[in-house]
Amino acid sequence: MKARSTSHDGRFARWFNRTGWAQLVIGLPYIWLVLLFLIPFLIVLAMSVATRTPTAPPFGYGGENPVINLTGYARLFTDDLYIRAFTTSVTNAAGATVLCLLLGFPMALALTRVSTSWRQILLMLVILPFWTSFLLRVYAWMGLMGSNSWFNRMLTGWYNAVVPEEWALRALPLMHSNFAVVLVTVYTYLPFMILPLYANLERLDPVLDEAAMDLGSRPLRVFWDITLPQSIPGIIAGGLLVFIPAAGELVIPTLVGDAGSPMIGRVIADEFSSARDWPMASSVAVALLVLMVGPMMIYSHYQSRSDGGAR
Amino acid sequence: MPDPFIRIEGVSKSFGTFQAVRDVSLTVARGEIFALLGGSGCGKTTLLRMLAGFEDPTEGRIFLDGQDMTGVPPWERPVHMMFQSYALFPHMTVERNVGYGLKHDAMTRAQRADRVREMLDLVQLIPFAHRKPHQISGGQRQRVALARALARQPKLLLLDEPLAALDKKLREQTQFELMSIQERTGVTFIVVTHDQEEAMTLADRIAVMDKGQVKQIGPPTEVYEYPNSRFVAGFIGSITTFDAVVQSVSADTAQVDVPALGGRITARAMPGLTAGQSVTLALRPEKLAISRHRPEGANVIAGVVKDLAYFGKDSLYRVTLPSGQLVAVHAVNARRAGAADRVADWEDAVWLSFDPTSAILLVD
Amino acid sequence: MNRRPVFLITVLCFGFAFFYIPILSMMVYSFNGSRLATVWGGFSTKWYVSLFSNKQVGAALILSLQIALLSATVATILGTMSGIALARFRKFRGRTLFSGLVTAPLIMPEVITGISSLMLFILMAEWIGWPGQRGFTTITLAHITFSMVFVTTVVHSRMVQADRAIEEAAMDLGSRPWQVMFDVTLPVISPAILSGWLLAFTISLDDVVITSFTTGPGNTTLPLLIWSKVKLGVTPDINALATLTVIVVGTGVALAGFILNRAEKRREADRRLAYRAND
Numbered sequence: 001m002k003a004r005s006t007s008h009d010g011r012f013a014r015w016f017n018r019t020g021w022a023q024l025v026i027g028l029p030y031i032w033l034v035l036l037f038l039i040p041f042l043i044v045l046a047m048s049v050a051t052r053t054p055t056a057p058p059f060g061y062g063g064e065n066p067v068i069n070l071t072g073y074a075r076l077f078t079d080d081l082y083i084r085a086f087t088t089s090v091t092n093a094a095g096a097t098v099l100c101l102l103l104g105f106p107m108a109l110a111l112t113r114v115s116t117s118w119r120q121i122l123l124m125l126v127i128l129p130f131w132t133s134f135l136l137r138v139y140a141w142m143g144l145m146g147s148n149s150w151f152n153r154m155l156t157g158w159y160n161a162v163v164p165e166e167w168a169l170r171a172l173p174l175m176h177s178n179f180a181v182v183l184v185t186v187y188t189y190l191p192f193m194i195l196p197l198y199a200n201l202e203r204l205d206p207v208l209d210e211a212a213m214d215l216g217s218r219p220l221r222v223f224w225d226i227t228l229p230q231s232i233p234g235i236i237a238g239g240l241l242v243f244i245p246a247a248g249e250l251v252i253p254t255l256v257g258d259a260g261s262p263m264i265g266r267v268i269a270d271e272f273s274s275a276r277d278w279p280m281a282s283s284v285a286v287a288l289l290v291l292m293v294g295p296m297m298i299y300s301h302y303q304s305r306s307d308g309g310a311r
Numbered sequence: 312m313p314d315p316f317i318r319i320e321g322v323s324k325s326f327g328t329f330q331a332v333r334d335v336s337l338t339v340a341r342g343e344i345f346a347l348l349g350g351s352g353c354g355k356t357t358l359l360r361m362l363a364g365f366e367d368p369t370e371g372r373i374f375l376d377g378q379d380m381t382g383v384p385p386w387e388r389p390v391h392m393m394f395q396s397y398a399l400f401p402h403m404t405v406e407r408n409v410g411y412g413l414k415h416d417a418m419t420r421a422q423r424a425d426r427v428r429e430m431l432d433l434v435q436l437i438p439f440a441h442r443k444p445h446q447i448s449g450g451q452r453q454r455v456a457l458a459r460a461l462a463r464q465p466k467l468l469l470l471d472e473p474l475a476a477l478d479k480k481l482r483e484q485t486q487f488e489l490m491s492i493q494e495r496t497g498v499t500f501i502v503v504t505h506d507q508e509e510a511m512t513l514a515d516r517i518a519v520m521d522k523g524q525v526k527q528i529g530p531p532t533e534v535y536e537y538p539n540s541r542f543v544a545g546f547i548g549s550i551t552t553f554d555a556v557v558q559s560v561s562a563d564t565a566q567v568d569v570p571a572l573g574g575r576i577t578a579r580a581m582p583g584l585t586a587g588q589s590v591t592l593a594l595r596p597e598k599l600a601i602s603r604h605r606p607e608g609a610n611v612i613a614g615v616v617k618d619l620a621y622f623g624k625d626s627l628y629r630v631t632l633p634s635g636q637l638v639a640v641h642a643v644n645a646r647r648a649g650a651a652d653r654v655a656d657w658e659d660a661v662w663l664s665f666d667p668t669s670a671i672l673l674v675d
Numbered sequence: 676m677n678r679r680p681v682f683l684i685t686v687l688c689f690g691f692a693f694f695y696i697p698i699l700s701m702m703v704y705s706f707n708g709s710r711l712a713t714v715w716g717g718f719s720t721k722w723y724v725s726l727f728s729n730k731q732v733g734a735a736l737i738l739s740l741q742i743a744l745l746s747a748t749v750a751t752i753l754g755t756m757s758g759i760a761l762a763r764f765r766k767f768r769g770r771t772l773f774s775g776l777v778t779a780p781l782i783m784p785e786v787i788t789g790i791s792s793l794m795l796f797i798l799m800a801e802w803i804g805w806p807g808q809r810g811f812t813t814i815t816l817a818h819i820t821f822s823m824v825f826v827t828t829v830v831h832s833r834m835v836q837a838d839r840a841i842e843e844a845a846m847d848l849g850s851r852p853w854q855v856m857f858d859v860t861l862p863v864i865s866p867a868i869l870s871g872w873l874l875a876f877t878i879s880l881d882d883v884v885i886t887s888f889t890t891g892p893g894n895t896t897l898p899l900l901i902w903s904k905v906k907l908g909v910t911p912d913i914n915a916l917a918t919l920t921v922i923v924v925g926t927g928v929a930l931a932g933f934i935l936n937r938a939e940k941r942r943e944a945d946r947r948l949a950y951r952a953n954d
Contacts, residue, residue, distance in 0.1 A: 012355045017851045024762055025856075029757035029823065030769070033776040036820040040791035047794060057797050079890055107690040110948050111682035122687070124932045131924050133881045135898055135905070136917040140697035143704065143909050150715075151700065187693070211398035213385045214363055215412030215459065225411075241782065248784020250884050255905060265786045285787045292782075300778050 021112025047282035048072060058276050070082035072283035082267065082284065086291070090262040092178055096185035099192075100242050101235065103186070104193035108234075109227075111194075112201045123198075130191040138255055141184045145256065147171035180256040181263070186247050193238040201227070233302050240299040244292050264288055314377055316341035316499060317362075317467065324357050324521075331357040333373070333523040334437070339516075344493055344500040346510040349520035350546075359469050360518075362391050362501065367541060376466055386415075391460040395471040397452045399444040405455050414461045430458040431494060450481050457489075461496060470502045474509050486512050507547045511535065519543050540675045544593045551638050555592040555672075560584050564667060571636040577609040578670035588626045591673040596641035598669035599630055601654060601661050607664030611664045614638065616655050628655060630663060638663065669672040698921055699889055700842040705914035722915040731900065732916070739880055739897040742811065746818035747876035753819065754826025754875070759860065761827070762834035780824045789888035792817045798888065805832035809891030817889045825878060833861075833867035873931075 049068045050059040077247055111122060125201045129137060144151040152171050160168045204227065212222045250265035257263060262270070264284065272281035315338035324332040332354040339345045360366045364385035367631040373380045380388060385668035391412070399408050410427040416428070431437045434454035439447055444455070453473070459547050460468055473489065474482045490513060493500050506647045510517050511531040518528045527534055527543045538544035541552065542662060556565040558575065560645075569592050576592070584590075605611060617637065628640040640663060642654060655661045709716025726732060757777060764770075780788060796806055796813050797836070806813055842864070845855045861868070883898045890899065904913055 010852050013851075017853070021851075021853045022760075025756045026760040026764060026767055027775070028719075029753040029760070029827075030773055030776075032753055032820065032823070033757075033773075033840045036792070036795070036816060036864065037776055037780060037788075040788075040795040043794050044787065044791045057794075057801065103686070103690055103693070106683055106686035110680060110687040114687075115682060120932060120936060122691075124928055125691060125694070126930050128925055131928055132921055133697075133898070133901075133917075135881065135883055135901055136701075136913075136920060137697070139901075139909070139913060139917060142905070143914070144697050146909055149700075173921050187697070190690075190694070205396075205398070207394055207396055207398045208400060208690070210365060210385070211392070211394055212400070212411070213365075214390075214392045216384050216386045216415035216463070217411075219383075226400060244782040245784055248786055250784075250786045251902075259890050264786055265811045266791065266848055267825070278790075278794065281790060285790065288784065289787065290783075296779070296782055297784060300775075303778070 003229075039044055044282045044285055047278050050279045050285045052277050052279050055270060057278070059278050069279065072280050073287070075280070076277050076283060082287075083164055085262055085264045085267045086287070088178065088290075090246045090291075091183065092181050092263060093243050093249075095182045096189065096246050097239050097243040099182065099186045099189050100193040101239060104190055104197055104238065105231075105235070106202055108123075108194050108197035112204075126191055131163050135251065137188050138184055138252055140182075141187060142175070142256060145174040145180055145183075147173075147175070175256055177256075177258050178261065181253055181258075184252050184256050185242075185249065186253070189242045189246060192241045196237040196241060197234040200231050200237075204230055236302050238299065240295050240302075244295055244299070247292065248288055257292065315339065315502075316376060318341075318374040319358075319362075320372050322358070322361065322368045322373060322376070324354075324361060324366060325369045332361070332368075335520075335523075335525050336371075337518055337525060337528055339499060339501060341499055342497050343515045344490070344502065344513055345648075346502045346504060346514035346517045347520055348507060348510040348517050348546075350505055352522075353520040354523040355520050356471065359392075359471060359501070359503045362467070363390055363469055364388050371540075371600055385457075389463075389466040390469060391465040391467075392469040392471065393453075393456045393460045393473060394423055395473075395475065397444075397456040399452055399459075401444055404441050404443055405436060405447065408444070408455055409458045411459060416463060426462060430462050433461070433495070434488075435439055442629060449476060452483065453477070453485070453664070457492070461492075461498065465498060466498075468498050468500050470500060472504055472506075473502060473672055474504070476507065482509075489513060489529045511547070514618055519546060520544075525668055536669065536671075538593070538673070541591055541593075541673050542670060544673060549596055550593050550639075550671075551596070551636075551641055552590040552673075553636065555590050557584055557586055557588045557672075559586050565672070565674065571632060571634045572612050575583075576670060577667045578672055579668045581672055583674070587624055588674070593671040593673055594638070594665060594669065595671075596627065597637040598665050599638065599640045600664045601630070601640045601642055603655060603659065603661055605662045606664045608664050609667055610670070614661055614663055615659055616657055616659045619655070619657060626654070628661075630661060680686050686770065699873040701914050702918040705911060705918040707911050707914070723919075726912055726915045726919075727802055729912075731895075732897070735895050735897040738811070738894065742815050742818060742896065746815045746822060746879045747872050748876040749815075750819045750823040750879075751826050751868060751872040754823040755861075757823070757854070758827045758830025758834055758871075761831050777824050777827050780821055781828065785821075785882075785884040788817075788821060789885045792820075792885065793888040805874040809889060812887045813891070814886055814894065814896070817885050818882065821885060822823050822875035822878045823880070825874050826868075829867050829871040829874065830864060833864045837863055849938045887924040 047059060049070060049072070051069045052058055107126075111126070113121060114122065143149060146152060148171075152174060155174075156169055156172050158174060174183075208226050208230075209222050212226050213219070215224060246261075248265045248268075249263065250269055253263040253266050257266070268281050268284050268288070271277045271284060275281075315532075317339040319335055319337050319463060322332060322335045323330065334355075335358060349355045350624075357366060361368050362380075364380070364383060367382070375388070375390065403411070406427055409430050410423055413423045413426060416423075427440075428437070431440055434457055436451060436454055436458065439451060444445075444452055447455070453476075470489075474485055477485055486509070489500075500513075502510070502513055510662065514531060516528060516530050517534050519526045519534060521542055527539045529537075534543065535547055536549065544550050544552070553569045553571045555567045555569040558568050560580055563580050565578050565584050566575050567578055568575055568588065572592075578592070600606065612632060614632045616627040616628055617631045620627045623644070625641060625643045628639050628642065630640055634640060648654065704715075706718050706720060707715055708719035708721070757773070760767075761770075767773075777860070792813075796809055802808055839858070842855050842859055845859045845884060846852070850858060881898060882896075883902050886896055886899055887902065890896070895903075901913060901916070904910060
């Protein structure tokens, strides 16, 4: 056991205990993030107004190049490719988010209603895909959607059975389409919708449901009047957690998407790697971030609110 | 005799192997305030929930105004509940909370608004109509819960521990408010509580419950002065009990031998008493008179003051009897007295006496 | 009155089918004798055999594990520090920027983080001569940055719920703030730190996009290997690899859940015992 030695602390010890310690705990991660996250981010900003040059690295400032080159940003509005890419990305992401909500909300609600012994196992089963490789989960769907898979053949059979002869198909063109992108996005991001929703719904007081029933509302009404309004923070948190990353996805569109109508993540990667056009890639990236700033701020607003409320 | 308003017939409720309510039968009259009183786990809350419709009886039936309530879901019953935690909807204003149930009644919007106003006026919360639950105090939240439950003019209002969350001052005030509201609206109240003071003040009749069964039903005076068992006697108010044996019984008195009191005492006769029967003698502290001088009368016991607690308006004494037993005595300080001429002091030798009618004889 | 949520249970079952049918299909086809991954050609374990003798896969796995172990550990240390910092130090200069830096990577698209990190490394190589060759170090640095914010979130939310009174009690008894952290805070939040480490480990092991941007020649992680193969289409040896992954991860998750459950049951029993002892 250490003996009390309050007045015997040397000057260094006193400084350390009072301020140095806090500075270390805050400072170390802070410096790391500034160096390896903030500065790269600033580089992207700066790069977006640079000029593409055939040098290595492929950009130039000053000299014969203008200091601030905004042609990249101008192209975003004039070139059809970028406009279509943004539209496709936002549409796919929004579609996936809505589907995640429609499927995930009942699942989360069901999880709160099952008995506790089942709940542990079921929650684990929901989390398990989340821990498995993301890439492999996308790959799993590639297996199902391919023209020769049992799944595709089964669906084609059903399709042909209900559709007139001249519309019959050999196989459903599931792969390499926006449909595939949305489907796989829903598949891989569904846990991100279920978990915040479940956390929100689990905290609701069941007595309120009883009070509503006592006052004359049937269970469906109770859901609409009482459960749904209180689950809005969870819906927003889950929704943004799906929408924002999904809009900038690269892996899913590359593997199962339509190469003819690329999503914005692919455009950025292509501009950067294939076309070696760093400034353009940076401009597109900045535009994507600007588009996401609104949703991101809503997300962190709701995060801080839920943290404050939980205390 | 007209059919009682609420009839609970042979109701039992089991959860798995645990029996929460055992064969309970009782009736409640229209416009009555009825209390279910008991400690935690006695089954009173389960019984309340069966009345509201959140649980179904395993056995037995419940009748409300002549209608069998078996299988009727809560949203169809003309019964509303004031929950212990108030259960106000956090995302609705006070006004919308109170008006919530009215959606299911055939009223025009104007009629609904009028009714909400009427209710808010009843509980004096009109200025707070547009506030949300987290913006009002605990006592105000309770009044909103009450207004909300009464808005649809239910036949029966259930109150789950209505005064438990309030501090002492607020409790007294709310007690009287509840009683006055009940009088004005004429709604039948069933109150569940573990606080016997609450039950005694509010209720017209009390049912004392223990381990799923009803032990005694009656108006507060009856349950207090004429308990039918050791449990009820001990549960309500304070009491001191002594083992005793009946010596003889005459027309209106009984002689009972109480070893702890050192002799015989005279009690009022009860039907069914026989000589030689073992009984319990129970004495309420306020029924014992204490003085330094030996009084006249049938039941006089000597003792020494072991402890005394002075409350100003009254005092509580603990007196040791020669047999070693401690008796609690409660005396009002009716006369102004200083230290010198006080009724009794620590270590004083005193005489306790009581009227034969105050002796409670219990046979269980 | 028991409301059986039939509709909800149906959706739940459908949802689980949706989750697991693709995975199960993949696992079944890993035993497919035929080369065509989508046509059944008899039961065979040959893909597993070829997987185990594949040197490329082995090297990639080892590289991935090394990177994941190192980056998870460093990320946990940094993430725990920032989680505690945000929860315990209410006001400090630049706090808003700090919380912004800690939230942004969570929802920023990985492709942007990838190109920004790569540009940083290339420019640094230009200006200060390091890193000369991108590979293990650059990948690890990027992984640490990306995963430490997840650890921060986990630790922070645990810290917010933790009882401050015990820390104050420790200080009252003479401990300096840094001693309090090691004696009291860290042990109390250790489950959160552990789950943060696991999260960082998984993120690093699984990452494709950021790794592909920050890697150099000769440094292929397992995800990158799979990525290059999968871009060409569906192959049964990937099925085999995927099945093994699912089994390993599934066992890990089940084990973790089981252990946590047992610990919780034991704590409940202890609590009940103590309660009864006080009667």
